[in-house]
Amino acid sequence: MKQTHYRELLTLGIPIVIGQIGTIVLGFADTLMIGHHSATELAAASFVNNMINLAIIFSTGFSYGLTPVVGSLFGQGRNQEVGRTLKNSIFANTILAVIVCAAMIALFLNVQHLGQPEELLPYIKPYLAVLIISLPFVLWFNAFKQFTDGITDTKVSMWILLGGNILNILGNYILIYGKLGMPEMGLVGAGISTLVSRILMVVVYLILFFSSSRYTVFRQGFFHGCLNKPDFVLLNRLGWPIAGQMGMETASFSLSAIMVGWLGSTALASYQVMIAVSQVCFMMYYGMGAAVSVRISNFYGQKDIDNVRRTANCGFHIMLVMIVCSAIPIFLLRHHIGGWFTDDKDVGIMVAQLIIPFLLYQFGDGLQINFANALRGIADVKPMLYFAFIAYFIISLPAGYFFAFIAGWGATGIWMAFPLGLTSAGIMYYLRFRHQTKS
Structure with missing residues (x-):
């Protein structure tokens, strides 16, 4: 019986992981090219991506509310519902897009008051402005992705993500370095490329949903169903x-970026490299967590039950294997990773130091991702809000x-806090899940 669970989880999860790896490769490519x-x-x-990622992860978390609803209805054969x-999820995500963009615009207008190095501000503001424009498309994409994942059609989002990321x-x-006759735009060029790819990924999802015979029965429910209070609530x-x-988890990293x-x-550039590395593991774990x-x-x-x-x-067992397989090469390559992203030797030395606390929190990260997704699957989500507040804030x-x-450990000290937060969150989620599913 366990073999069946492993097989089914891998069948569902591997396409999601591959799609997430595409996003990881994009993050690596962005950081490499910009560096x-x-x-x-x-x-x-580093600063802008951490702020925008907070908005994106928060928004993605909201869209995850669709997954247990769709999964449960699909499991019961209620496809028109x-x-x-x-339809109601797209409406809800559109409202959230307005709220999130307003919050990011407020950040844009006050970024000069956050204590960042003065020489960075001319680069931060235009890059941030372009990425804010892309946020609604992230939310609409999320709504469709959670729908196709919830009906176990996980390969669709995989191919769209891979295609969008290759385009990005x-x-x-072309835009960072000014190739094919385009002007050299540097960091702003990276932002424009991201905006275009996010728009096109939503367009592809719309074309597939409204034209593919695979989704005929779901389209009927989409067209004939009404926006209604029960679904919206x-x-x-x-x-x-x-x-x-998810927002508080990401905020622990994003607010830490302000402290960095x-x-x-130098510390901030090192932090961006480490965030790119950490996303490799985070996205893979989250892909499998989505399957769970x-x-x-x-x-x-x-x-x-x-x-x-x-x-x-079984999901956590798979997660443990993924942790070991990712941690070993990262540890062995710790003195080389910084050099992949920048020629600045000080950044490379600091990255090698930050690898150790990074590796220490992998178990806690896998634990909290697995059992957070398990709690989402049974729609027991409210307590996680309190657990996350304790763990991260x-x-x-x-x-x-x-x-x-205070202890004077610098950037390494900031990273040493993450094992404490992530592991404590994972333990609380695990205990809650065990309590809610006990016989």
Whole structure:
């Protein structure tokens, strides 16, 4: 029986992981190209990407509220209701896009007051402006992705993500360095390339959904179903706690980037390199975590609690294997990774130092991702909001400030706080899941 769970999780999860790896490659390519264009632009990208990633992860968390609903309905064969729920999800994500963009515009207008190095501001503001424009397309893409993942059609988002990311990398090369007759735009060119790729990914999803015979029954529900209060309330009841939980997790990294900025451009550039490395592991774990959530929601819709528990346990076993397989090469290459992104030797030395605390939190990261997704699968999301607040705002951020500025450990001290926050979150999610699914 366990072999079946492993096989099904891998069948569902590998396409998601591959799609996430495409996003990782894009992040690597962005950082590599920007870093070799200018170390100053690399530092500016670090600040902007951490702020934008906070908005994106928060928004993605909200869209995850659709997954347990779609998974449960699909598990019961109620496909027209799935289409109607997608319609309401797109509406809810559009409202959220307005809120998120307003918050990011407020950040844009006040970025000069956040204590970042003065020489970075001319690069930060235009790059941030372009990425803000791209945010609504991220939310609309998320709505369609959670729909196709929830009906176990995970290969669709994989191919769209891979295609969009290849286009983005090509656009980066052309616009950052000024190839094929285009002007050399540096960091702003990377932002424009990202904007164009995000628009096109949404367009492709629209074409597929409204023309493919695979989605005929879901289209019927989409067209005939109405925007309605029960669906809207349900999506918000599930989406906001997940958004808050994921937002606080990401905020522990994004707000830490502000503290790193107080240490100077070298520390900030090193932080951007480490974020690019950490996203490799994070995205792979989250791809498998999404498969755990989908499969658990299917079983939960059928009220099969035994298989809900087995799926969560098997998912974590797979996650542990992924942790080991990713940690070993990163450790062995720790003295070389910084040099891939920039020729600045000080950045390379600092990256090698930051690898150690990074490796220490991989177990906690895998634990919290697996059981956070397990809780999403059974639609038990509200308690995660409180657990995340304790883990990231009570434990991680204060610990980072203490280690970095009071203990005097600098950037390494900020990274030493992440194992504490992520592992404590994982333990709380695991205990909650075990309590909710006990016999």
